[in-house]
Amino acid sequence: MTRGKASEESTARRRPGRRPGSADTRGEILAAARKVFAEKGFDKATVRGIAREAKVDPALVHHYFDTKEGMFAAAMQLPITPEIVVPVLVAGPREEIGERLVRMILEVTAEPETREPMVALIRSAMTNDRAVVMFREFISNALLFQVADRLRVPHLRIEAAFAQMFGVIMGRYVIKLEPLASAGHDELVELLAPTIQRYFTE
Amino acid sequence: MTRGKASEESTARRRPGRRPGSADTRGEILAAARKVFAEKGFDKATVRGIAREAKVDPALVHHYFDTKEGMFAAAMQLPITPEIVVPVLVAGPREEIGERLVRMILEVTAEPETREPMVALIRSAMTNDRAVVMFREFISNALLFQVADRLRVPHLRIEAAFAQMFGVIMGRYVIKLEPLASAGHDELVELLAPTIQRYFTE
Numbered sequence: 001m002t003r004g005k006a007s008e009e010s011t012a013r014r015r016p017g018r019r020p021g022s023a024d025t026r027g028e029i030l031a032a033a034r035k036v037f038a039e040k041g042f043d044k045a046t047v048r049g050i051a052r053e054a055k056v057d058p059a060l061v062h063h064y065f066d067t068k069e070g071m072f073a074a075a076m077q078l079p080i081t082p083e084i085v086v087p088v089l090v091a092g093p094r095e096e097i098g099e100r101l102v103r104m105i106l107e108v109t110a111e112p113e114t115r116e117p118m119v120a121l122i123r124s125a126m127t128n129d130r131a132v133v134m135f136r137e138f139i140s141n142a143l144l145f146q147v148a149d150r151l152r153v154p155h156l157r158i159e160a161a162f163a164q165m166f167g168v169i170m171g172r173y174v175i176k177l178e179p180l181a182s183a184g185h186d187e188l189v190e191l192l193a194p195t196i197q198r199y200f201t202e
Numbered sequence: 203m204t205r206g207k208a209s210e211e212s213t214a215r216r217r218p219g220r221r222p223g224s225a226d227t228r229g230e231i232l233a234a235a236r237k238v239f240a241e242k243g244f245d246k247a248t249v250r251g252i253a254r255e256a257k258v259d260p261a262l263v264h265h266y267f268d269t270k271e272g273m274f275a276a277a278m279q280l281p282i283t284p285e286i287v288v289p290v291l292v293a294g295p296r297e298e299i300g301e302r303l304v305r306m307i308l309e310v311t312a313e314p315e316t317r318e319p320m321v322a323l324i325r326s327a328m329t330n331d332r333a334v335v336m337f338r339e340f341i342s343n344a345l346l347f348q349v350a351d352r353l354r355v356p357h358l359r360i361e362a363a364f365a366q367m368f369g370v371i372m373g374r375y376v377i378k379l380e381p382l383a384s385a386g387h388d389e390l391v392e393l394l395a396p397t398i399q400r401y402f403t404e
Contacts, residue, residue: 162373
C-alpha cells in the first residue's frame with residue numbers, strides 16, 4: 001500500500017509551516033500503524049506502540065499525525081474522518097443537515113480513489129474477525145459517536161443513519177443494484193435526505 | 203451444506219398431499235442447483251440445466267420446487283422469498299406496511315439458523331465476483347422487483363428501503379455496532395418503520 005491522496009492533503013493542510021520530512025519515515029509509521037491496528041484493534045492501539053513498532057520516537061509520530069483517528073484514516077487511506085465530517089454538518093441550517101450529509105457521502109464515494117480503500121476495509125471487515133473489530137471501533141468511537149455527541153443526537157439514531165448510507169453505498173458500488181447504481185446525486189439526495197434529516201432532528 | 207429448515211417447511215407447506223420423496227434426490231438437486239447458480243448466476247441458470255447437472259428428469263425438479271426462486275432460496279437456505287414476503291406486505295393496511303416489513307425482517311433475522319445462511323451469502327457476495335452476480339440477480343429480479351411491481355412502488359424506492367434494512371442487519375449482526383446490536387424490536391420498529399413507510403407510499 002502507498003500513501004493516500006487524502007492523507008497527504010490532510011497533512012499538508014494541517015501543518016502548513018513545517019517541512020513534511022522524509023516520505024519514508026511517514027510511510028514506515030503508516031506501515032507500523034496498519035500492523036498495530038490489525039493486531040490490537042482501534043481502541044487498544046497506542047501512538048507509543050506504533051512508534052515502537054516503527055522504531056521511531058513517539059514525538060515523531062505526533063509530528064506527522066495529530067490524532068490516532070487521523071493516523072488510522074491515513075493508514076487505511078480513508079477519506080472520511082470526524083475532522084472532515086463535523087464541519088460540513090455544523091456549517092449551515094440544522095434543518096438541511098440530511099441533505100448536506102447525503103450529498104457529502106455521495107460525492108466522497110463517487111471517486112474511485114477515495115471509495116476503494118473504504119470498500120476494501122469493509123470487505124475485510126465482512127470476512128475477518130480482527131478487521132471487523134478495527135472497523136467497528138473506528139466507525140463508532142472515532143466517527144459516529146463524535147458526530148452524535150457534537151450534534152446531541154442519540155447513538156442509536158446516528159447508527160440508523162449510518163445503516164441507511166452504508167446500505168446505499170454497498171448497493172451502489174458492491175452489489176451494483178439497478179437503478180440505484182446509476183441514479184444521479186440529485187435524485188438520491190431527494191430520496192434519502194428526509195430519512196437522514198428525521199434521524200438527526202426528531 | 204445440508205438442507206435448511208426453512209426449505210423443508212416451505213416444501214412441506216406447499217405440497218401437503220404428496221410424499222416428500224427421497225431426501226437424497228432432493229439433496230442432490232439442491233447440490234446441483236448450488237453449483238449451477240454459482241457458475242451461471244441466477245438469471246442464466248435453468249431448471250433444465252440443474253436437472254442435467256443432477257442427472258434427473260426436469261419433471262422431478264419441478265416436483266420438488268415450484269419456481270426457480272424457491273429452488274434458489276432452498277439451495278442457499280434463505281428464509282426470505284417473494285412467496286413469504288408479499289403476503290405479509292399486502293395483508294393489512296397500506297399505511298402500516300413499514301411497520302410490518304421492519305418487524306418481519308427483524309424477526310426472521312433474529313434466529314441464527316435463518317440469519318446465518320443469509321449472512322454467509324452476503325459475505326461471499328462481498329468478496330467473490332460470481333457470488334455477487336448471483337446475489338444481485340436474486341435480490342433484484344426475484345425479490346425486490348416482485349414486491350415493487352406488486353405494490354406499484356418505483357424500483358429505486360424499494361432499493362432505498364432494502365439499503366436501510368441491509369445496513370441495519372449488517373450493523374447489528376456483522377459489524378455489531380452498539381447500541382444497534384442490542385436494541386429491541388419495538389424500539390427499532392419505532393425508529394425505522396417511518397423510513398420504510400415513506401419509501402412505500404410517498
